[in-house]
Amino acid sequence: MLVDVLIVGAGPTGLTLGIDLARRGVDALVVERDGRLFPGSRGKGIQPRTQEVFDDLGLLEAIRAVGGPYPNRTVWRGGERVGEQPVFDRIEADEGAPYTEPLMVAQWRTQEALYARLTELGGKVAFGREPTGLDQDADGVRARFADGTTLRARYVVAADGGRSAIRRALGVGMAGETVDPAPFLVADVRVRGLDRNHWHMFPGPDDTYLGLCPLPGTDDFQLQARLPQGTEPDLSADGIRKLVAAYTHLGGDAVTRLRWASDFRPRAALADRFRVGRVFLAGDAAHVHSPAGGQGLNTSVQDAYNLGWKLGAVLRDGAAEALLDTYEEERRPNAAAMLDLSTGVHRGEVRRGKATVQLDLGYRESSLTRETRAHPGPVRAGDRAPDGTVNGVRLLDAFRGPHWTLLGAQTTAGGxxxxxxxxxxxxxGVFLIRPDGYVGWAGETARGLRAYLSGTGLRPATNRPATA
Known part of the structure; x- marks a missing residue:
């Protein structure tokens, strides 16, 4: 069997990439070691920039239908509420940024929506397929699986998590640091005795705590706990009940169901490389982090969104293969910045709000970026292209789809x-917007646009309508 792209891992990264490739007509297969989608709530924050991505990919309404706003946190001591505060600093919406508030969506709900959109577009996920190794040559990659089968692909994307088997097979190192020496526990539980309008926090001694956050679109609460150093987390239902009884006024019998549980020790680490030949690392396979600030899942979606249009350009539109080098060039610095940000939020050095919504991330230093104006205005090449309205057309509507968009001039160029x-x-000025919603080129007039496309090896699609 031969496919254009083999995607290892059916988490948010792999499913997002599968969707982007499917809408571009790229033959891709997602393989997942487990027999089903991830069952827990772990990454529950959908940042505004990711909402824009999901809008483009045609699944924002499905995500919003199973999510909701973040509730205020309320603090309990001795069975009494002693304070309440918002989780994020409020950011006022404007024409350029219609989404400014993070959505709370249980990760399993997000993955269900992604999976549904992928299958709607004709994409496929093969469950129960565990990769054990790979070999690559000048023309492609041969992946080996635990069941003895093999599969050949022109490219492979490792989206198989922080313990990535593909990263290890490539011999790519991952340098990092411990963010917090304490053990953490996260679980999805049913709980009696708490309202679902607040994120309930129960501080303990020595900076330990237990939190219970209602998950929209479910009957569950997400339990988060920072435990004393040296503690071995007990992930059983009885262990969770004992934890709730120890930290809250509820009593262990308030926990009526345990859906899922996991433990971890926060660490920040970055892969030495994001590309080895025809194999790319994305998501947690390329960067692991503290969950504080809701950056990890969102950064992983951005990885997929960046790589998807580039693979499509090379495989379907005749772009130069060197375009794929810009994936690591652009995404690795962004991932490094995300790790610093998540660590800062975890340690209380950075507030959640403007710094965490990901609307200010960009690629000004990228080799794909050309700013040719003598006096750039507020929006420069490399920046996220803000929303707005031109002649009654909303820009996010105009950007939606796998095409490039030119603002400020007319063109007859295909794609x-x-x-x-x-x-x-x-x-x-005149602005050329990349398929992933960033300004690739900006000029005083359209003169120089074709030279930019030619010089960077880009060829916007000519074999399908721009509205595809």
Whole structure:
């Protein structure tokens, strides 16, 4: 069997990449070691930038239907509420950023929505397929599986988590540090005796705590606990009940069901490389982190979104293979910054809010970025392209789909959608928007646009309509 792209791992990273490739007509297969999708709530925050990505991929409404806003945190001591505060600093929405509040969605719900969208587009996931090794040559990669079968692909993407078997098979190192020496526990539970309008926090001695957060779209609470150093977390139902009884006024019998549980020790680590030949690392296979601030799942989705259009450009649109080198160039620095941010939030050095919504991330230093104006305005090449309205057309609607978009000039070039003007909020100039919603090129006029596309080896799609 031969496929264009083999994606190892059916988590948010692998499913997002599968969706992006499916809509581009790329023959991709997602394989998952387990026999089902991940069953827990672990990564529950969907940041505003990721909401824009999901809007583009056609699944934001499905995500919003099973999610909701973050509730305020309320603190309990001795069975009494002693305080309440929002989880995030509020950011006012404006025309350029229609989504500014994170959504809370249990990870298993997010993955269900991603899986449904992938299958709707004709994509496939093969469950119970565990990779054991791979070999690559100049033309492709041969992956070996535990059942003795093999599969050949032109490219492989490792999206198989922090203990990535593919990363280990490649011999790629992962340097990092311990963020917190204490053991942490997370679980999905049913609990009696608490309202579902607050994230309930129960502080303990020596900076330990237990939290119970209602999960929208479910009847569950997510339990989070920081335990004393040297403690071995007990993930059984009885262990969870004892923990609730020790930290709260509820008593252990308030826990009526344990759906899922896991333990971890927060660590920040970054893979030495994101690409080895025809194999790419994405998501937790490339970066592991503290869950504080809700950055990990979102950064992983951004990895997939960055890589998807580039693989599509090379495999379907005739772009130069060297374009794929820019995946590591662009995403590894962003992942490094995310690790610093998550660690800062975990240690109380950075507030959740403007710093964590991911709307300010960009690629100004990328070799794909060209800013040719003598006096750039508020929006520069490499920046996220803000929303806005041009002649009654909303920009996020115009950007939706696997095409490039030109603002401020008309063009007849295949694969480009054009609008004759850019919003005043962008400042003067002409802007070429990449398929992933970032400004690739900006100029005083459209002169130099074709040279940019030629010089970077890019060829916007000509074999399908721009609205595909």
């Amino acid at each position: 480009l959608r054009s609008l004759p003007a850019a919003p005043e909020s962008y400042g003067p």
